[in-house]
Amino acid sequence: MNLLIYNEYPGKSRKAGKDVFDFCIFRTNTLSYFLLVRLSRRPNAGRRTDNKGGVLVQNARHIVVLTGSGISAESGIPTFRGKDGLWRQYRAEQLATPAAFDRDPRLVWEWYDWRRGIIGAKQPNPGHNVLAGWEKRRASFSIITQNIDGFHQKAGSENVIELHGNIWKVRCTEEGTVFDNNEIPIGNLPPHCPDCGALLRPHVVWFGESLEMGVLSDAFRLSGECDLMFVIGTSALVQPAASLPLAAREAGSVLVEINPDTTPLSPAVDFSFRGASGEILPRIETALKVSG
Numbered sequence: 001m002n003l004l005i006y007n008e009y010p011g012k013s014r015k016a017g018k019d020v021f022d023f024c025i026f027r028t029n030t031l032s033y034f035l036l037v038r039l040s041r042r043p044n045a046g047r048r049t050d051n052k053g054g055v056l057v058q059n060a061r062h063i064v065v066l067t068g069s070g071i072s073a074e075s076g077i078p079t080f081r082g083k084d085g086l087w088r089q090y091r092a093e094q095l096a097t098p099a100a101f102d103r104d105p106r107l108v109w110e111w112y113d114w115r116r117g118i119i120g121a122k123q124p125n126p127g128h129n130v131l132a133g134w135e136k137r138r139a140s141f142s143i144i145t146q147n148i149d150g151f152h153q154k155a156g157s158e159n160v161i162e163l164h165g166n167i168w169k170v171r172c173t174e175e176g177t178v179f180d181n182n183e184i185p186i187g188n189l190p191p192h193c194p195d196c197g198a199l200l201r202p203h204v205v206w207f208g209e210s211l212e213m214g215v216l217s218d219a220f221r222l223s224g225e226c227d228l229m230f231v232i233g234t235s236a237l238v239q240p241a242a243s244l245p246l247a248a249r250e251a252g253s254v255l256v257e258i259n260p261d262t263t264p265l266s267p268a269v270d271f272s273f274r275g276a277s278g279e280i281l282p283r284i285e286t287a288l289k290v291s292g
Ligand code: APR
Pocket: 067, 068, 069, 070, 071, 073, 074, 079, 080, 081, 082, 085, 146, 147, 164, 232, 233, 234, 235, 236, 237, 238, 258, 259, 260, 261, 263, 275, 276, 277, 278
């Protein structure tokens, strides 16, 4: 059961944590008999949290959603720092840095080709689909994603800012030309530019590289203008993405986190849904529809 956990919500103080135990101690005649009533599992607690989520969405004028790899986890795409995360199996500095590519472009491409194979065989999940539906029904709704899998667009979302690039795009290392490439597997590794013959690289942002200025300024502008920001499936450890929710909060936006685990951002959000986004977003959607 996913609980909406109030963090610093005005006038309300609740203990964070998975279960809120209300202990009712009934002292009967016999001292030995203590009755522990776990009021936390009140029958409608989950429904109330979903309703709250629905009301937030309904009342918001400008919604921004920041997503990380966690939103694609239920599609079968590994996260980076989770239990079987990519960075537990592979060393980022060997595969996701400009130096690694200079050293061994074939190795880097083998790894991205492998990831494209995994992503190409999977589909967006209900979490992606709900967000695509909200975009269609709302005047102002944008997604800022750290993900390179393209699943938001595959689910039908159009207002998507890709902070870290897209694994289905390649870029000429000489001229900087960007090409769409959906080949699985990619033919000869490493691939070369069809125009000038130079090496192609994945059109993604590697560690130590800057994000595209236009992309970043759009992301901070939208974060500064929204009145409701969902932060879904990110460990909030990687900058500058992790600063976007703080920019939104600074501008007075309500922050909602959806994540099975707490993150460094959790103390700063207004509401936390602890659980999987592929389950929680459809439940908020149901509450939204019920509240009409
Ligand atoms: N629903 C919601 N959140 C989930 C789910 C799920 N089903 N499963 C896992 N999560 C959460 C995890 O608890 C974790 O907090 O998703 C988060 C994933 O965190 P990371 O693996 O660190 O991924 P992310 O935050 O997207 O990484 C940021 O780091 O490696 C770089 O460029 C890469 O874009 C990436 C960036």
